[in-house]
Structure formats: structure tokens, C-alpha cells
Amino acid sequence: MTIRELARERLGFERLRPGQEAAVAAAAAGRDVLAVLPTGGGKSAIYELAALLHGGPTVVVSPLIALQDDQLAHLRSAGLSATVLNSAQSAGARAAALIEACGPDEFVFLSPEQLANDETRAALRRARPGLFVVDEAHLVSQWGQDFRPDYLRLGAQADELGAGVRIALTATAAPPVRREICRRLGLRDPEVVIGDFDRPHIELRRRRPSSAARASSTPPPTRARRPPATRWRPPASR
Secondary structure (H helix, E strand, O other): OOHHHHHHHHHOOOOOOOOHHHHHHHHHOOOOEEEEOOOOOOHHHHHHHHHHHHOOOEEEEOOOHHHHHHHHHHHHHOOOOEEEEOOOOOHHHHHHHHHHHOOOOOEEEEOHHHHOOHHHHHHHHHHOOOEEEEOOHHHHOOOOOOOOHHHHHHHHHHHHHOOOEEEEEEOOOOHHHHHHHHHHHOOOOOEEEEOOOOOOOOOOOOOOOOHHHHHHHOOOOOOOOOOOOOOOOOOOOO
């Protein structure tokens, strides 16, 4: 079955978007992948299809619970097995999720902070994941007040889990950031796929207003008001 046939039969995609097929083919062949595709460009389909072709559990590191829940719902609606590990779970729910995470074809979604947990890594290591996916991979390079240092540990953690293929996904990465992503995540001779960010329906124009328009839009000058005069009076005698 070809990648396009698999996408249509298992995920309901009538066609693949630019860059998706090349990235999926590389990952399925055992090669690391860095995919820089625009928002809405189908980045998640890359690891979904690659996982179906490659086999084994797929670990997906995603920074936000909302993103994890969206992907979880999408995969389950397609009849695929997926679970999530996050801080909102009770101890019992987390224990059950760890058991599910060891399934042979499971998609496991978690944050980098959850992956820092020793128990979580031990369970995933026993499951022998086939793919290790980092969503929003530009965060390994985004230093600022919202920086999450656990992203810097992902390369070593991927080594520990023993995943055969690593996939880094982002919608924003200039060449220096791409190089840093590859270095920090330990991508080995990756297939680099850059999508088309052209948006022909978005237009930016610069228009100089006419003299009349500038005059009508200019507020009249205001005069500074003088403070009211005060008259000094001698203090009253006692």
C-alpha cells in the first residue's frame, strides 16, 4: 500500500499536502526528519502515517494539553489507539495511562515535563518506541520568559528510550534555528522538509494618503491652559 492509499484509507485524507509524503517516506525508511510546515500544513499527519508504516509505539512530545487532546480525539476518531500523560490526571488515571502507553502500536502524548519523570521514561523504555516526535520543536531554541528548560533534555531522553527514528515538527524555524534543533535533538542526517509559506490571499499594501486626508485627520493644536491666578493674603491675626 502506498503512502497516499494509506492516508486515504486509515485517516480519510483525499490528498497529501506538499512536503508530507517526502517526510513520511523518509521516516518510514528509518531516517530522522525535520519538517518546517506552515500552521495547518498537516504536520501531525507525518508522524501518524510514519507510525502506521514503521510500527511500534510513537512518543509525541507536545507542549500544551489542548494540543494533546486535539490529536488524541483525531486519532481515536480514526480508530487508532492513543493515550495521554499529563498533570491533570489523578494517580489512578496516570497509572492506567502508563499501562496503555506500552501497547505495541500506541500513540503516547506527553509534555517534556512529564517525560522528565523517571517512572514515565522507564515504562516507555520497556515499550520500545519506534518513533520519537517533538512537536513545536522550535522551543528548543526559544529563550525567553516562557522558555521551558525540559526541552533541552529531549535529545538525551530520546537516546534513553531507544527510539529508532526522531521527527521534529515546527511552523517557524529560520536556518540557524533548524541547525540548533538538529543539534539539540540529535537528529542524524535528517530529511529536511520545508513547506511553502506563500499565502496568495494575504496582501500587504502601503498607501500614501492625500493632502486633504492628512489635513482632515490631523487634530487641531491645543493651547496649554494657564493655572488660575492666586492672590496672597496675610495670615489673620489672633
